[in-house]
Amino acid sequence: MMDRRSVVKAALVTGAGAVVAACTGGGGSGGGTDGAAPATESRPVAKLTAQPAVDAHDAAVLQPVTVRVADGRLTDVKLTNADGHAVEGSFNTDRTVWTSSEVLGYGKTYTYAASATGTDQKPVQLAGSFTTLTPARQIRVTINPGDDAEVGVGMPVSVKFSSDVQxxxxxxxxxxxxxxxxxxxxxxxxxxxxxxxRPKEYWPANTQVNADAKLYGIDLGGGGYARADVTTKFTVGRSQVVKIHTPDHVMNVYRGGAKVNSYPCSNGLDSDVNRNTPNGTFIIMTREPHAIFDNARYGYTNVNKKWACRISNHGEFIHENQDNAAAIGKVNNSHGCVNLLDADAKEFFDSALIGDPVEITGSRLAGPVNSDVMDWLVSWSAWRGKSAL
Known part of the structure; x- marks a missing residue:
């Protein structure tokens, strides 16, 4: 097929030949061809492109979808999901780019139907589909504290995954x-x-905290992807800190830095390090009006105690033990828990928030740093060393 320049040249050559023939005269009719060869219709100048491209596979779900036109203006763009619903999006000011505003789903097919008009006023269209990545496994993510919680000044923000991440x-x-x-x-x-x-120091009282784990669509490693983003908004309450020096048999409660209560207590048996109440800074993890205690090693099962505040996953609680009243305030003889008299345990229980710090000193037993709540059992420099950044 000749291009436009070839057609014009041919027309000029034909015309020149006709002039020469006329000048030379000669017999015959002199009836050559009349006019130029017909021109081929030009193609539209506008060009439509999409990202992800038509027929693409394993497209990222977080990358916005774009449809662009060069040498023209978009007249319509539709991107539909597998259910036939349109994906939200918008045009830029001069309608040369359309960009989606929705996050895409895993393992889904999306279909384009776009049209534009070129600067030559000729229409162009784009059609086709692409598919997004399908994770090898989807990992559930949780965040704690939950929305609208009021917590103590030692409460960490904890993001947990249903399987290992890399x-x-x-x-x-x-x-x-x-x-x-x-x-x-x-x-x-x-x-x-x-x-x-966790903060370097305890949270300031009454701090408002917003935490977002924007993990959907991010490769968590090993083919695992988060099922969804998770967020939380919570409030740090008043500052209350419990301090126990185990040889003193006393549990002191400080609020806003001032001592507000002092309760006689019995802590873990001093003579058996395995029964010591461990040293370290813990937090109130749960508040349980009734808790059942079992320890076959030490010969007790199904023991029901009231006003129990868990302080570690190693098994330590602050709780009522009226049965041990003779030792409370005088002797450490528990299996590691902090025993209080019934009325004192109830009063403390009512005052406590999840996340209140509990600082324990004077014991021979170090804190159990294999717990999933051990944020305050290491120094600040050691804690910062646990960051991956």
Missing amino acids: NKAEIEKALMLETSGHVEGSWGWLSDRQVDF
């Missing part, structure tokens, strides 16, 4: 935390399934 640095980059006032803190990995944020 890309810890990428995960940590996707964790966002905002506070109503300046708080220095750091994320730290406690295991391949848990990353916590």
Whole structure:
């Protein structure tokens, strides 16, 4: 097929030949061809492109879908999901780019139907489909504290995964935390399934905290992807700190830095390090009006105690033990828990918040750093070393 330049040249040559023939005269009719060869219709100048491209596979679910036109203006763009529903999106000011505003689903097919008009006023169209990535496994992510919780000043923010993750640095980059006032803190990995944020010092009282784990669509490693983003908004309450020096047989409660209560207690048996109440800074993990205690090693099962505040996953609680009243305030003889008289245990229970710090000193037993709540059992420098960044 001749291009436009070839057609014009041929027309000029034909015309020149006709002039020469006329000038030379000669017999015959002199009846050559009349006019130029017909021109081929030009193609539209506009060009439509899409990202992901038509027929693409394993497209990222977080990358916005774009449809672009060069040398023209978009007249309509529709992107529909497998259910036939349109994906939300918008045009830029000069309608040369359409960009989606929805996050895409895993393992889904999306179909384009786009049209544009070129600067030559000729229409062009784009049609076709692409598919998004299908994770080898989808991992459930949770965040704690939950929405609208009021917590103590030692409460960490904890993000947990239903299976092991590998890309810890990428995960940590996707964790966002905002506070109503300046708080220095750091994320730290406690295991391949848990990353916590704790402040350098206790949270300031009445701090508002917003935490977002924007993990959907991020490769968590090993073909695993998060099922969904998780977020939380919670409030740090008043500052209450419990301090126990085990040889003193006393549990002191400080609020706003001032001592507000002092309760006689019995702590873990001093003569058996395995029964000591461990040293370290713990937090109130749960509040249970009734708790059942079992320890076959020491010969007791199904023991019901009231006003129980768990302080570790190692088995330690602060709880009522009226049966041990003769020792409370005088002798340490428990199996590691902090025993209080009934009325004192109830009063403390009512005053406690999940996340209140409990500082224990004077014991021979170190804190159990294999717990999933051990954020305050290590130094600040050691905690920062647990970050993947």
